[in-house]
Amino acid sequence: MTVLKTMGALAKQAERTLRITDESEKTKALECIAAALKENIPEILAANEKDLKAAREKLSPSMIDRLTLTESRIVSMADAVLAVSRWPDPVGRVLEERDLPNGLHIRRTAVPLGVIGIIFEARPNVTSDCAALCIKAGNACILRGGKEAFHSNAAICHVMRQALERTGLDVNCIQLVEDTSRSSAEEMMSLTEYLDVLIPRGGAGLIRSVVENAKVPVIETGAGNCHIYVDKEADPEMALNILFNAKTSRPSVCNAAEKVLVHKDIAPRFLPAMAEKLSEKNVELRGDAASKALLPQIKEAEDNEWSCEYLDFILGVKIVDSIDEAIDHIERYSTHHSECIVTEDQSAADRFLASVDSAAVYHNASTRFTDGGELGLGAEIGISTQKLHARGPMGVGQLVSYKYIITGNGQIR
C-alpha cells in the first residue's frame, strides 16, 4: 500500500466518525485549532523562516510575499478558523421532506462530501482555511501544498492535529502529504477509492493539469478573464470608478477585471477619460483597432490576448457596436467567472444578466465582489468556474452532498 493510499484509508476512517459528530464538538475542535495557532506562533514562524530562506534565492518578490507569514498573518488565519466555526452547520439540514401516497416518508438530508483532496501552491494560510472549512462540513481532508511552503504547512498541520487530538476528534481528519513531488499530485488524481472530491487551488497550469488528468471528481476553480461592459447608456463616472476598482485594487486575483468592452457611441468620450484615470496606476492598455484609433498611444492587442488572464496592471480594450456584440464576445472569450454591465438602461441590464452565463453577473458594481467573504458566504475554499455542484465562491455550505432517508413499515414495489 502506498503512503497516499494509507493516508486515504485513514481519512476514510476519520470521516466515518466525523460524519456523525455533533455540531458542538466540531465547533469546539475549530476553536481549539484557532487557539493553538495563536499559541504556536513562534514555532510556525520558525518553520516559515526555513521556507523563506530557501525561497529568497529563487522565487519572485510576489511569490515570497505570498509565502511569508507574520505574527499578524497567523492571527488572521486563526480568526478565519474561528469565523468558520461560528458558521451554521450544513450537515443534517433537511433539504426536502414529504410523505408519499404509499406511506413512505422521505427526507433529503445534507451529508458531508466525505474525503476532500486539495492541491494548492505556495500560500500557507490555505492550509488552515481549507482544513477548517472541511471539518465544519464534516469532511476529512488530505492537503498537498507546494514544496516552497512545505515547512510552514507541516508546522500548521502539526498544530492543528495536536488540537484535534486534545478535543477527541480523529487527528486524521487533517492530513498533509509530505511528498511534494509531481508524482504525489498525480497519485491523488487517481485516488478514486478514497477521495470523493479533488479541488485544485492555484495557477492556471495546476488547475488545467488536474482537470485534464484526474479520475476523482474535480471542482475546477479560479481562472478569471473578467469583463466590464460599458454600455452606451452608462453613467461615465460610475463606469470609470467601477473599472478603476476592478482593474487596480488587486490585479493579481481572479475577480479583477481583465477586459473592458465599450459601446461605440460612448467610446469617444469614455476612452480618453479612462486612459487618463488608469494612468494613475500605470495600467498598460492593449486595444483593438477601433480603440487604438481613439487612443493612438496604446499597444494593439494580440489575438490570443482576448482569452487570457493578465493578473497584472494590464487591460484589454475593445469597442463593440452593440450589447449583443459584447455578450457574444464574453460568451466566446470569458472564463465565465465574473462579468459586469454598467448602464442606466434597465432593459439592457436585464438582457445582459440573463444572457451572460458566468458564475457572477453584475449590474453597476465591481467584479471584485465575487468572493465568499464579500457575498456573505464566509471563508471560501475556492471559486468554482464549472457548473457542476457549485458555482462561484464555495463556502461551508457548498462542501456537502445529500442523501435520501426513507422510512416505511414494510413497503414493497
Next chain:
Amino acid sequence: MTVLKTMGALAKQAERTLRITDESEKTKALECIAAALKENIPEILAANEKDLKAAREKLSPSMIDRLTLTESRIVSMADAVLAVSRWPDPVGRVLEERDLPNGLHIRRTAVPLGVIGIIFEARPNVTSDCAALCIKAGNACILRGGKEAFHSNAAICHVMRQALERTGLDVNCIQLVEDTSRSSAEEMMSLTEYLDVLIPRGGAGLIRSVVENAKVPVIETGAGNCHIYVDKEADPEMALNILFNAKTSRPSVCNAAEKVLVHKDIAPRFLPAMAEKLSEKNVELRGDAASKALLPQIKEAEDNEWSCEYLDFILGVKIVDSIDEAIDHIERYSTHHSECIVTEDQSAADRFLASVDSAAVYHNASTRFTDGGELGLGAEIGISTQKLHARGPMGVGQLVSYKYIITGNGQIR
C-alpha cells in the same frame, strides 16, 4: 474541425437561445415532440426493425428485449415526454436572495447546465427521455447511443428535431452522434470546450471507462450493489417480504438487492425461511461460512463477490455479529446506491440511517424505490452514485446549475 466539434459548436449556439426561452415555449415543444412520436410510430418501428434484424443474429434475448420497440412502448415514450413537459421549470428559480449592507442585491438563481453529453447503450427510449429532460431544464444535448440501436435512435431523433423545427426552437437542442464507434465516445470525453457535463448510462464497463477517461465533468450513474440488513429485532415476515421484493421483482436493475446481511441472533430462524421463499423464484444463494453452516445446500461466496453486482437471480448471504459489522461491511463493499435496515428497534434504525453513506438509505422498505418516478422526482436521467452535484435519481431539478445575479448602484470594493 471534427464532426463532433461542429456538433458541439451548434449545441452551444442552440443552448444560448434555449437558456432564455420561456417555460411556455419549452412546454409547447415537448408537447409537440410527444405528438410527433405518436404520429410517426410506423417510421420508428420500421427503423427499429432494421436494428432488430441485425441484432437477432448476435445479441442475447434480454438485449433484444431492451432494443425492441412496439406501438405501446412508443406511446409510453411519448407519455414520458408529456410528463416531463408538465414538471415545473427549474430554470430561473431564485434559490437565495438578499441585500448586503453595502446596498448590493444578490439573487442566486437556477440556470441550465448548458450542453449535456449522454453516452448510452441499447435502449432507444433513453433517447426521448434524456432529450425531454434536458430541454425542460434548458439544456442542449448531444446523444450517443449504442450502435445496436442506431437506426431506432436516428428515427426518434429525426422525429424530435422535426417537432422542434415546427415550434421554432433550434433543432440543434437535440443532436445524435452518427459515429457509434469507440472513438466518438472517446472524443466526447475530451470535448471540454463544448460539453458542460457528460452522463454515461449503461453497464459498469461503460461507466468505468467514462469516469476514468473523461476530462469533461462527469456524473457517475448506476452500479448498485445494494444491501438489506436484517437486524436481530426485525419482524421476520416483513424482512422476508422486503428481501423477496428487492431481489426478485426486477433483478436486472440497479436498485435490486444483491446481498443480505443477517444478524446472528435471528439467522437460525430467518435463513431457512428465506431460502424456502427465494426458491420460489429459483434464486441462487451464495453464502459466507456461517450461513453455509445453517444452509448446507448453498454455494460458498467467493471473496470478490461481496463487491459485485449480480443483476440476476443470485443473492449473497452473510451473517454478522452486530449492526456495526453490517455497517462496516456496507462501507467496505457497497457501491453506495441503496441500503436498507429491517428492524423494529428505532435506535438501531437511526444508527444505520445516520452511519450508512449511500444515495438512499431505507428503514423497513424495499430498495426498489430508488427511482425518480417512485420518489416523486418524475422521469430520471440516471441515478447518481457520486456525491458531487446530485445523488440518487436525477430528474429535471438536478439538471441545473446556478449563478449569482448581483445588482448595485456603483459599489466598489
